[in-house]
Each structure stands twice: as C-alpha cells, then as structure tokens.
Amino acid sequence: MIQHILNYLGIGAAAASGAVLGVRKGFDLFGIAAMAVVTGVGGGVLRDVLLAIDPPQSLQRWQDITVCLAAAALATLFARTVIRLHQPVTMLDAVGMGFFATSGAALAVDHGASWFAAALLGMVSALAGTIIRDVVARDVPVVMGPDDMYAVPAMLGSVIYVVIDYYGPQWVGVAVGSLVATLLRLAAITFHWRLPTGPRELIMRAHPPHPGP
Amino acid sequence: MIQHILNYLGIGAAAASGAVLGVRKGFDLFGIAAMAVVTGVGGGVLRDVLLAIDPPQSLQRWQDITVCLAAAALATLFARTVIRLHQPVTMLDAVGMGFFATSGAALAVDHGASWFAAALLGMVSALAGTIIRDVVARDVPVVMGPDDMYAVPAMLGSVIYVVIDYYGPQWVGVAVGSLVATLLRLAAITFHWRLPTGPRELIMRAHPPHPGP
Amino acid sequence: MIQHILNYLGIGAAAASGAVLGVRKGFDLFGIAAMAVVTGVGGGVLRDVLLAIDPPQSLQRWQDITVCLAAAALATLFARTVIRLHQPVTMLDAVGMGFFATSGAALAVDHGASWFAAALLGMVSALAGTIIRDVVARDVPVVMGPDDMYAVPAMLGSVIYVVIDYYGPQWVGVAVGSLVATLLRLAAITFHWRLPTGPRELIMRAHPPHPGP
Numbered sequence: 001m002i003q004h005i006l007n008y009l010g011i012g013a014a015a016a017s018g019a020v021l022g023v024r025k026g027f028d029l030f031g032i033a034a035m036a037v038v039t040g041v042g043g044g045v046l047r048d049v050l051l052a053i054d055p056p057q058s059l060q061r062w063q064d065i066t067v068c069l070a071a072a073a074l075a076t077l078f079a080r081t082v083i084r085l086h087q088p089v090t091m092l093d094a095v096g097m098g099f100f101a102t103s104g105a106a107l108a109v110d111h112g113a114s115w116f117a118a119a120l121l122g123m124v125s126a127l128a129g130t131i132i133r134d135v136v137a138r139d140v141p142v143v144m145g146p147d148d149m150y151a152v153p154a155m156l157g158s159v160i161y162v163v164i165d166y167y168g169p170q171w172v173g174v175a176v177g178s179l180v181a182t183l184l185r186l187a188a189i190t191f192h193w194r195l196p197t198g199p200r201e202l203i204m205r206a207h208p209p210h211p212g213p
Numbered sequence: 214m215i216q217h218i219l220n221y222l223g224i225g226a227a228a229a230s231g232a233v234l235g236v237r238k239g240f241d242l243f244g245i246a247a248m249a250v251v252t253g254v255g256g257g258v259l260r261d262v263l264l265a266i267d268p269p270q271s272l273q274r275w276q277d278i279t280v281c282l283a284a285a286a287l288a289t290l291f292a293r294t295v296i297r298l299h300q301p302v303t304m305l306d307a308v309g310m311g312f313f314a315t316s317g318a319a320l321a322v323d324h325g326a327s328w329f330a331a332a333l334l335g336m337v338s339a340l341a342g343t344i345i346r347d348v349v350a351r352d353v354p355v356v357m358g359p360d361d362m363y364a365v366p367a368m369l370g371s372v373i374y375v376v377i378d379y380y381g382p383q384w385v386g387v388a389v390g391s392l393v394a395t396l397l398r399l400a401a402i403t404f405h406w407r408l409p410t411g412p413r414e415l416i417m418r419a420h421p422p423h424p425g426p
Numbered sequence: 427m428i429q430h431i432l433n434y435l436g437i438g439a440a441a442a443s444g445a446v447l448g449v450r451k452g453f454d455l456f457g458i459a460a461m462a463v464v465t466g467v468g469g470g471v472l473r474d475v476l477l478a479i480d481p482p483q484s485l486q487r488w489q490d491i492t493v494c495l496a497a498a499a500l501a502t503l504f505a506r507t508v509i510r511l512h513q514p515v516t517m518l519d520a521v522g523m524g525f526f527a528t529s530g531a532a533l534a535v536d537h538g539a540s541w542f543a544a545a546l547l548g549m550v551s552a553l554a555g556t557i558i559r560d561v562v563a564r565d566v567p568v569v570m571g572p573d574d575m576y577a578v579p580a581m582l583g584s585v586i587y588v589v590i591d592y593y594g595p596q597w598v599g600v601a602v603g604s605l606v607a608t609l610l611r612l613a614a615i616t617f618h619w620r621l622p623t624g625p626r627e628l629i630m631r632a633h634p635p636h637p638g639p
Contacts, residue, residue, distance in 0.1 A: 022357070022411070023410070023411030023412065023415050023416070024415060024416060024417045025353065025357075025416070025417065026358075026359060026410055026416040026417075027357040027358045027359065027410065027411075028357070028358025028359040028360075028407060028408035028409065028410050029358075029408045029409060029410070029411075030356070030357070030358060030362075030364040030365055030368075030408055031354075031356070031357030031358040031359075031364075032410075032411060034356075034357060034364070035357070045263075049262060049263065049475060050471075050475065050480060050481050050482060050485065051480055051481060052265060052478060052480030052481075054263060054264055054265030055263050055264060055265075055321070055325075055326050055327075055330045055334070056263060059263065059326075059329075059330040059333050059334070060326065060327050060329070060330045061327070061329070062327075062329040065329075065333070076411050079411050079412055079415055080412065080415065083415070108481070112481075113481050113485075113486065114481075114486050114487070114488075116485075116486070116487070116488040116491075117481045117485040117486045120485050120491070121481070121485070131562070135348060135561060135562060135564075136344070136348060136354060136357070137353070138348075138351065138352075138353050138564065139564075140451065140563070140564050141457075141562060143456070143457070143460075144448070144451075144453040144454070144456070144457030144460060144461070144562070145452075145453045145454025145455075145456060145457040146452060146453065146454040146457075147454075149456075151456040151457075151460070152456060155456075194454060195454035195455045195456055196454065196455060197449070197452055197453065197454050197455070197458075198448070198449030198452075198453075198455075198458060198502050198505055199449065199505055199506065202449050202450060202505055202506065202509070203449070203450060203451070203452040204450045204451065204452075235570070235624070236623070236624030236625065236628050236629070237628060237629060237630045238566065238570075238629070238630065239571075239572060239623055239624075239629040239630075240570040240571045240572065240623065240624075241570070241571025241572040241573075241620060241621035241622065241623050242571075242621045242622060242623070242624075243569070243570070243571060243575075243577040243578060243581075243621055244567075244569070244570030244571040244572075244577075245623075245624060247569075247570060247577070248570070258476075262475060262476065265478060267476060267477055267478030268476050268477060268478075268534070268538075268539050268540075268543045268547070269476060272476065272539075272542075272543040272546050272547070273539065273540050273542070273543045274540070274542070275540075275542045278542075278546070289624050292624055292625055292628055293625065293628065296628070348561060349557070349561060349567060349570070350566070351561075351564065351565075351566050
C-alpha cells in the first residue's frame with residue numbers, strides 16, 4: 001500500500017516538473033502532456049527495457065500515465081502557483097527519487113540483475129526521467145551539475161539497498177535506502193551541497209559575452 | 214500489398230524530412246543518411262524494443278533502411294526541389310503517420326500489449342522518429358508544438374484502431390484509424406489547427422533579444 | 427586475451443573523451459563520471475538492448491564501468507594534459523572504434539541477427555556512444571560531420587567483418603575489419619579526409635553573425 005502511494009507521488013512530482021518545463025518552453029498541450037509522461041515514467045521504462053520487461057509496466061498498465069496526465073493538467077492550470085511553490089514540489093520529488101532508486105534496484109534484483117547492475121538500474125530509475133526531460137527540451141541535464149546534489153543521493157540510496165538486501169530482507173533495504181537518499185537530497189537542497197566541477201578555467205562558455213559596441 | 218506500399222511510402226517521406234534537416238544543418242553525406250535512417254525507422258525500432266521484438270524488424274530486414282537511403286539520396290540531390298515542394302512531402306508524411314499509428318498499435322496487440330499500451334505504442338511508432346530526428350539535430354521537437362497539430366491525429370488514429378479492434382476485425386481498425394488520422398492531419402495543415410500552449414507570459418525566451426548598442 | 431585489451435582500451439579512450447567534454451561543459455564530478463560511462467558503454471548497451479541481451483553485459487559485469495570511472499578520474503585530474511595530448515587519445519579511440527565495429531557485428535551474428543542487421547549493429551556499437559555523449563552535452567553529434575571521417579571507417583569495418591564471416595572464420599573477420607577501420611580512421615585524421623555536405627547554400631546558420639553596431 002505505502003509503496004503504491006510513494007510510487008504515484010514520485011511519478012506525479014516528476015511529471016509536474018516535466019509539464020512546467022513544457023509550459024516554460026512554449027509547447028502546446030500535447031507537448032506539455034508528453035513532457036509530463038516522459039519525465040514521470042521515462043526512468044522506469046528505460047529500466048524495464050534494460051531488464052527485458054516487455055512491454056514496460058508503466059505502458060502496460062494505465063495507472064502511471066494517468067497520474068502523469070493528471071499532474072500535467074494541474075501543473076498547466078496552476079502553473080504560476082506550481083512555479084511559486086517550487087519548494088514543496090522539490091520535496092515531493094526528493095521522496096519519489098529516493099523511492100525509485102531503491103525500488104528500481106529491488107526490481108532489478110528480482111529480474112536476475114547482478115548486485116552491480118541492480119545498483120546502476122536503481123540510479124537509472126531515479127535519474128533517467130529528468131535527463132530525458134532536459135534532453136527533449138534542449139536543456140543541459142540538471143542532474144549533470146553543478147547544481148545542488150541530486151544524483152549522489154540516488155546512488156547512495158541504491159547502493160544501501162543492495163548492501164542491505166545482500167544481508168537481510170528486501171523491505172528493510174527499500175525503507176532505509178529510500179530514507180537516506182531522500183534526507184540527503186533534502187539536506188543538499190537546504191544547505192546547497194554541491195560536488196566540485198573540473199578545473200574551472202577549462203569550462204567553455206556556451207554563449208560568449210557580447211563584446212559590446 | 215497495400216500495407217507494404219503505405220509502409221514504404223511513410224518511411225520514405227519521414228526519411229526525406231530527416232535528410233533535408235541534415236542538409237540544412239550542414240551534416241556530411243553520412244550524417245544526412247543517418248538522419249534519414251533514424252527518422253524513417255526510429256519510431257518502429259523503438260516500438261519493437263518496447264515489445265521485445267529483437268532485433269527490430271527494420272534492422273533485421275534490408276528493405277526499410279534501403280528505402281531510407283534512397284530517400285536520402287533523392288532528398289540530397291534535389292534538396293532545393295524537396296524544400297520547395299514542402300507541401301506534397303508533408304502530405305505523404307501525413308499518410309505514413311496515419312498508417313504507422315494504426316499498424317504500430319496492431320503489432321503491439323499481436324505481441325501481447327494491453328489495449329492501453331497498444332494505443333501508446335501506435336503513437337510511439339508514428340511520432341518517435343521525428344522526435345529523435347529533432348533531438349539529434351539539436352532542434353526543439355516540432356511535434357511538441359506549438360505548430361499545426363501532428364500528435365493529436367496520431368493519438369486519435371491509434372485510439373480508433375484499438376476501439377475498432379476490440380469489437381471487430383483488425384483491418385477495419387487499421388483502415389478507419391489511418392484514414393481519420395491522415396485526414397485530420399491534412400485538415401490541421403490546411404486550416405492551421407493548433408492546440409493552445411500554457412499561460413503565454415510564463416514562456417521563457419530562448420534567445421533574449423539583443424538590447425542593442 | 428587481446429580482445430579484452432582492445433575492449434578496455436576502446437572503452438577507456440571513449441570514456442576519457444566523454445569526461446573531457448563533461449569538464450568543458452562545467453558539469454560536476456557526477457556529471458563528468460556519467461558522461462564517461464555513457465560514452466564508454468553507451469554503444470554496447472544500445473547494441474545489447476537491440477539484441478535482447480538483458481541486462482546488457484556492460485551493466486551486468488563491473489569491469490567496463492570501472493574502466494570508465496578510472497578513465498574519468500584520470501581525465502579530470504589531468505584534463506589539461508589530456509586536451510593537449512589530443513592526438514594520442516584520438517589514436518587510441520580509433521583502435522577502439524575499429525574493434526567495436528567488428529566485435530559488435532560478431533556478437534550480433536552470434537545472437538541471431540541477419541547479415542544486414544549485424545553490419546548495422548557493428549556501426550551502432552562503434553558510434554552510438556559518441557552520439558549519446560554529444561546529445562546529452564547538447565552538442566551537434568560530431569560523427570554527423572562535416573569533420574574528418576569517423577562513421578565511414580566504422581561502416582567499412584563492420585561490412586568487411588560480415589563479408590569475411592560469411593566465407594571464413596570469425597576471428598579473421600574481426601582482425602581484418604578492425605585493422606582496416608582503424609587505419610582508415612587514422613588516415614582520415616592525418617589527411618583530413620572528409621565527406622562532402624549537401625548543397626552549401628542550403629545550410630542554415632545556427633548563430634547568425636551579429637550585425638554589429
């Protein structure tokens with residue numbers, strides 16, 4: 001029961017972020033809905049493709065995509081509010097991210113993935129949706145940095161899951177891994193914890209400053 | 214017989230649009246051919262991956278990609294003409310789009326997809342090629358809007374297919390769904406039917422106007 | 427034995443190019459590592475997905491991704507040196523590209539692909555990693571041209587492999603195909619062999635020159 005709530009909550013928060021980006025990019029209603037769907041279920045679909053779960057669960061059942069479409073409708077109707085309420089949406093997204101990182105790893109273990117692959121596929125479940133969202137909208141993927149940490153909490157969550165699953169029951173791994181990932185993400189947002197970049201002077205400027213008249 | 218003609222016609226029209234975009238982007242002959250191939254068969258390949266048809270039909274057989282390469286050769290040699298004859302190419306593309314939306318859904322049903330997944334996979338077959346084309350060429354995907362409707366006809370076609378297949382023979386669903394999708398797309402081009410965007414004042418400008426000296 | 431060395435060498439060189447691009451784009455350490463991983467193993471993972479090898483080998487085993495992470499660490503620590511030593515990195519990459527083009531085709535044949543699909547999947551193995559790298563970093567894919575030939579050597583290598591495999595032993599095809607692909611790529615770098623583009627006056631300028639004050 002609780003895992004269904006976490007699943008729909010995570011999908012809905014991710015879908016809302018996709019829909020808002022679609023609004024910001026000037027997409028039409030189909031484009032906004034499509035952004036919500038690829039962001040909400042993209043990570044899970046890619047995970048299922050890599051695990052040969054065909055057709056992927058999120059496509060085969062109607063519930064996940066319906067949640068995406070509902071989130072898209074709300075995020076479009078109340079776009080101003082959703083943008084202003086950035087913080088609660090980010091917090092819901094952190095909860096969903098933590099849950100996807102561990103539940104994705106658990107599903108991978110159940111489908112014959114190695115421990116190594118399970119940790120990776122947990123990260124894929126948590127991160128791929130937002131990467132696809134940004135690539136389709138022609139933005140640089142935000143999880144690539146140098147913003148507040150997003151990928152490191154997901155990685156930690158799915159590694160913790162794998163370690164606990166090796167020694168004990170699966171649900172403990174999901175619970176502890178999700179909790180740690182979500183709390184670390186919330187701390188990263190609150191305190192602006194960031195990973196360093198490479199040597200700063202090697203960074204190319206995308207848009208060189210206009211030299212002026 | 215007729216479904217083979219529609220299939221090659223649709224692949225060829227999509228491939229020509231990919232090749233022309235490659236020409237416009239300054240790609241070399243390989244890049245132009247590659248754009249034609251990913252646009253022409255990308256939707257079908259993604260559908261086959263999601264249905265676990267491995268290797269995907271369009272890669273396993275030589276015909277589809279040969280059609281893409283022929284379309285690329287013609288579109289490159291007569292690029293000026295193809296750009297000027299934009300309208301007939303768009304009309305052929307509308308026929309192909311309608312056929313892919315329904316034939317993709319039919320293939321999905323045959324491979325164990327739910328009705329819901331079949332309607333989605335019909336849309337994927339019809340739309341994913343052009344989305345991949347635009348992402349690789351670093352354009353915002355045109356099907357995301359706010360241009361003349363493209364995705365809505367595809368969605369309607371694949372939903373109509375699924376509804377008819379539920380009650381009657383498959384070929385009626387393909388025929389009626391394709392026809393409705395193609396006619397709606399042609400009407401959308403002719404009358405510039407568009408879906409609304411989200412709130413206009415929230416749209417970010419990609420390239421802020423230069424303030425001037 | 428030698429194929430393991432070629433495999434890791436190719437993955438490492440590709441991963442280093444991904445990591446350097448991540449550094450240049452200002453990604454954080456996770457983003458740099460992620461770029462190394464998608465560039466190093468992206469082609470192989472896509473090939474495995476198209477062949478229904480699930481989970482893909484590079485995810486299931488820890489070795490390939492560990493090589494990517496080691497290459498990312500070295501390329502980040504010594505980024506200046508790696509950029510200056512552009513030429514040796516490009517040469518190692520040419521060796522890896524040739525090997526992937528033929529070993530990818532061989533794996534495809536072993537998994538039931540047609541000769542046509544095997545040649546295609548060899549190209550996918552050799553090229554898809556760099557295409558994914560550039561798309562995620564929001565660059566136009568370099569293999570699309572109009573730079574020194576990269577894709578044509580890969581295509582030639584995988585076609586040669588397929589032809590030799592049809593008549594003789596697999597390892598001869600891998601050896602000859604890899605050698606020809608690598609040598610042709612090195613010649614293309616040295617002599618700046620390029621494919622022509624489409625009609626030059628049809629090329630759209632991405633960033634129109636500023637008209638000036």
